Amino acid sequence: MTQDLFPRLAIIGGGPAGLMAAEAASAAGIKIDVYDAMGSVGRKFLLAGKGGLNLTHGEPFVRFVERYGERSEEIARWLRAFDANALRDWAHGLGVETFVGSSGRVFPADMKAAPLLRRWLHRLRASGVSFHMHHRWLGWCADGALRFATPEGERNVMADAAVLALGGASWPRLGSDGAWVAPLRDAGVDIAPLQSANCGFEIAWSEHLRTRFAGSPLKSVAARWVDRHGVAQSRQGECVLSEYGIEGSLVYAIGAELRERIRRDGEAVLHLDLAPGIAQAALAERLATPRGKHSLGDWLRRRAHLDAAKCGLVFESADKPVLADPVALAALVKALPLTLRAPRPLAEAISTAGGIRLEALDESLMLRARPGIFCAGEMLDWEAPTGGYLLTACFASGAWAGRAVAQWLADVRPPPPARD
DSSP, X not given: OOOOXXXXXXXXXXXXXXXXXXXXXXXXXXXXXXXXXXXXXXXHHHHHTTTOOOOEEOSOHHHHHHTTGGGHHHXXXXXXXXXXXXXXXXXXXXXXXXXXXXXXXXXXTTOOSHHHHHHHHHHHHHTTOEEEOSOEEEEEOTTSOEEEEETTEEEEEOOSEEEEOOOOSSBGGGTBOOTTHHHHHHTTOOEEEEEEESOOEEOOOOHHHHHHHTTOEEEEEEEEEEOTTSOEEEEEEEEEEOSSEEESHHHHHTHHHHHHHHHHHSOEEEEEXXXXXXXXXXXXXXXXXXXXXXXXXXXXXXXXXXXXXHHHHHHHHOOHHHHHOHHHHHHHHHSEEEEEOEEOXXXXXXXXXXXXXXXXXXXXXXXXXXXXXXXXXXXXXXXXXXXXXXXXXXXHHHHHHHHHHHHHHHHHSOOOOOOO
C-alpha cells in the first residue's frame, strides 16, 4: 500500500475502457495514473474512426443486448448503467454531436475520432489524471508493486488498486498484443484462449475466382446456417469476396457460430442466398424461359439480377448438369454452399474473442484471485459484432470498473483527515 493521503489508482491501458475507467473514478478524490505501452493513448480508437467513427447503435435496448450472445446477461448489467444513449450524452458533454445513420449506426457529426479523443484527454488531464507513455506492463513484484518495462529500464510502481484495460490481441502494432495473458495466468487467473473475432474466413477458391473477383462486394445476400444448438438461422446483409475467402459485416455478425462449427467439425458450411428478393419457384420459372443467344451469365444477370461476382460464385460451385437445369440452378442460387476452413489469423482480426473469463471476476469486475485488481474492455471473455456494439461495451465496462474501484478504495481505506 502507498502512504499517500489520498488513494492512488493505476489504470493500465489507454483505450476507451481504460480512459472511461479513469473518468468514472476521477470524481472520488483518487490520484489516477494511466499507463500505456505505446507513445500515445487511443491508437486503436483512432484507427477505428479512420473511415467514420461508429460509436454505438440506435436499436432498442433489448435487441442491442442480444448482440452479445452467450454473455448478454452479464453485459446487460454494464449497459443498464451506461447504454448507447448514455454514450451519446457523454459525447455531447464533450461538445461532440452525434447522428443515427440509415443503418441505425451512430456516428459523430464530423465522423471523426480525433476531435473527440483530444477533448476527452483535455478533460481528463484537467481533472488531475496523469499519463505515462512507453510503459509496458509485465506483471507484479513479490511485494505487489506493478512492473513496467520502460525505455529507461524496468520501473516498479506501488498503487492501492489497478484497472487492467489492455485490449485483446488483434492489433499488435497498436499495442493490443495479448502479452498480458502470461502474467495473469501466473497469478492464477482463468483465461479463455484468445481467438479471432470480426474476421474473415478462408475458402479454397479457384485461381480464376481469386484473381477475378477478390475485393468484390456481395450486396443484398442472405446467409443461412445451423447454429450450435441445431437450429436453422438466417441473416441478410453484405459481405466481400477476398483472395483468401470471405469477409465483411454479414460474416462478422455470425463469426462466433462459424468458429464453433469449425472447431467442432473441422469446417463450417454456410449457404448464401444470392437473390433473397425472389422466391425459388419464381426464380426457376424465370430461368426456364428460353434464353436464345444470351450467355448463361447474361441470363443470370437479367433473370436473377445477379452481378458479375455472384455469377462467378455460381460458376465456381455448379457443374454442367446443374447449369443446364433451371430448377437445380435456382436452388443453387438460393442456397449456394460455401465451405469455410478456418478463421483468419488473430493479427488480422478486428477484435478478439476469449480472454479473462467473467467467472474469474466478481460483479464489480474485480479479480477473485487478486483483490484490488479490476479489469475492463476487450481483454474480458466476450465478443460482439461490428456496428458500435464492441465499442459501447468497452466504454460501459470501463465506466463500471471505474465506479467499482472507487467504491472499493473508499471501503478499504479510511478517508483522509479533515482539515482545520
